[in-house]
Amino acid sequence: MTASSLSSNALTRDDRRFGFRLTAPAGILLAVLLLVPTILTILYSLHDVPANGRSLGPFVGLENYTIVLGSSVFWRSAWVTFLFSVGFVVLSTLIGLAMALLLNQPFIGRGLARALLIIPWATPWLMIGILWKWFADGSVGGLNAVLLMIGATSDYHDFLSDPNSALAITIIAAVWRQASFAGILLLAGLQTLPGDLNEAASLDGANLWQRFRNITLPWLRPALVTVTVLNVIYAFLQFDVIFAMTQGGPGDATQVLSILIYRQLFGVTQIGLGSALAVILGFVALAGGLITVKLLYARGSQPA
Template identity: 40%
Template sequence: MNDKNHKVYLHKKKYTRDKMKDYTFLLPAGLFLTVFLVYPIFYNIILSFRDINIGNLIQGEQPFIGFENYQTVLSDPLFRTALTNSIIFTLATIIFSTSIGFAFALFFNKKFPGHKWMRSILLIAWMTPIIIIGTVFSWMLSGDNGIINELFISLGVMSEPIYWLTDTDTALLGTIIANVWISIPFSMVILLSGLQGLPTGIYEAAKIDGATRFQQFRHITLPLMKPTILVLLMLGVIFTFKVFDLIYIMTAGGPADATQVIPFLAYQLSFGMYRFGEGAALSNISFLIIGAIAVLYLYLIRKEEVM
């Protein structure tokens, strides 16, 4: 081997060693994702094709039954109730939290005395543990001594208290109110970061041309904010559709399944009724729904880039 080939060999060997050294830094993260994300997903898929209950789980006999668990779940009227509630819960939360968050983002995008600490106060709702928020809202919305009823009655809006979380007509609305309150700061942060990245020169040119603030918002702000809004909508739908803890704390799916949603129904099937195969199947159905939403988002982003 001549000197030139030897140098090339040494260079390739050093390059390979450096690349392997770089990959070793990814090993802990890759191992963590494999153990706590990839393996549970694949194991859940296996469970969904087997008949597993509390009896044969101990015995170890778990017969393969194909898509029977999926057929049982999809034909269950409770699944349709949970799916309807999940869609209503998600859409209502996204619409109100995005609208109110956008209003706050536009407000805090202006510089005025105290805007930084006021913005920080709003983030407390996002950082507060769900168990605390759910407990506080359960007290605020209680029918006997809830502060919401006391406020409305004192203002003359209503004459008798509303049992928000124990009435089938208002229970889902009560959980939506709590979740909107949680989601507003997240929406505000995402949208505010997008607003702060917009070019200021185009607004100055619009002012010179005589455009009003509403025209600037409609023809400049909204089109330029479309990618940011799409990101927010995708994240919001994913986070909201898989909500479990807030429902568990405030209503536990009741009353009479009025707040039953897909994640909580999957939990009840697996750990309440010990129908582990059906619970796994429902979890996979929820995963497919969220995956379809992610694919739709990627399609819209690609379409936006082409345009």
């Protein structure tokens, strides 16, 4: 093959400047819209900002952070966030994997089933929250009707006003959407799995579980890593579903960090405290993001 003029080692200085100029509008836009507000929020978190937000107010150093980290409300909310995230990530990934494996089998109506998989993913998060809030409703809900019909319960139960079940229902609602997303990505991964690999293995006498364990799972590993890490990020940043379903209630049973921050910033307008909380949440999510990047690069360095 002849030396390619567009391969990166043959680029002239002018070519590189051209690439820079093409990227500049996006770069400038993102710097203004992302970097500047991020820096401002960090500044807010170091000041006792007045409620009208017109000025920074007096500099208080890390006081907002010590107040946040010393408050039981924060730790309670962090715990709820943790519970929500664990349930959300584990269930979304496992149900997604199960759906992908199923939809990769040949059966009549598979095309239709795959189109069904799209619906939860394409539905806006907030509408998923609305849908599930009413589906789980204690008087007009469909969930109660179904549970009653199959004989699982004997009476209507108001799941979302019960602190013991509210968080579980919000998790199921969010999983309903995210499992589809995971299923779509994992199904695409399965479809690239060469069929003769499985065939050869079964000729070799490998049973279903052995084939899954030794062929399918290793093949899906990169996709599974990506899906899991994306699920982690979605879990930490989840706001819409919980806002629509419980607004953090009953009491503080579903008050994840993003809801707590919303209340601090827009309910009681504690801009300094809310900003400190937002920075903490940002760091937690950023840690997740860095893990994503790290895992992606670890994967990229593997041969084929």
